[in-house]
Amino acid sequence: MSLRFRQALSGLLRKGQQVKSPSPDPAGSVAATSSPRLRRWSCRISFFLRPTKVATFRRVSMPPKKSSGRKYSKKAGKAVKREMHKMKRGTLKSGRSGKKVKSRKQAIAIGLSEARRSGAKVPKKKS
Incomplete structure (x- = not known):
């Protein structure tokens, strides 16, 4: 037994x-x-x-994860925040045409591009 x-x-x-x-x-x-x-x-x-069966699995190790630092710096966040406030007040103008910006995405893009110019940590543009 x-x-x-x-x-x-x-x-x-x-x-x-x-x-x-x-x-x-x-x-x-x-x-x-x-x-x-x-x-x-x-x-x-x-x-x-019942007889016990031991399953053998081949473990595939994942590549080591890079350090989970910030993707966007605090300075970049402040730049986006500033541009969003300008858009809400109605004073944010687009760069070339000078038209009033109404889109939230457009305001964020303007804020990030200004942060890039000032040297803040922002990922590269995808397109």
Whole structure:
């Protein structure tokens, strides 16, 4: 009788009760000679009787992650904030045409480009 099976039975049997390894009948249930408590919990004990399979997985290591520093500097955030306020007040004008900027995305783009010019940490343009 395996150690795992004995540990499972220890909680089910009363003091002084003899433990014989239960012989399962062809239907899969525990034999009628075992205790009623054992029969009641036979489905749970059957888990311990199954042979264990050890799965072997090949681990693919991920490349080391770079330091999680800031993508945009505080200075860049302040520049965008300043441009957003100008847009909300209606004083933000686009560079070439001089028209009033109404789009939120356009205001952010103007703020980031000004931050780039002043030397703040801002990622490169994608296009």
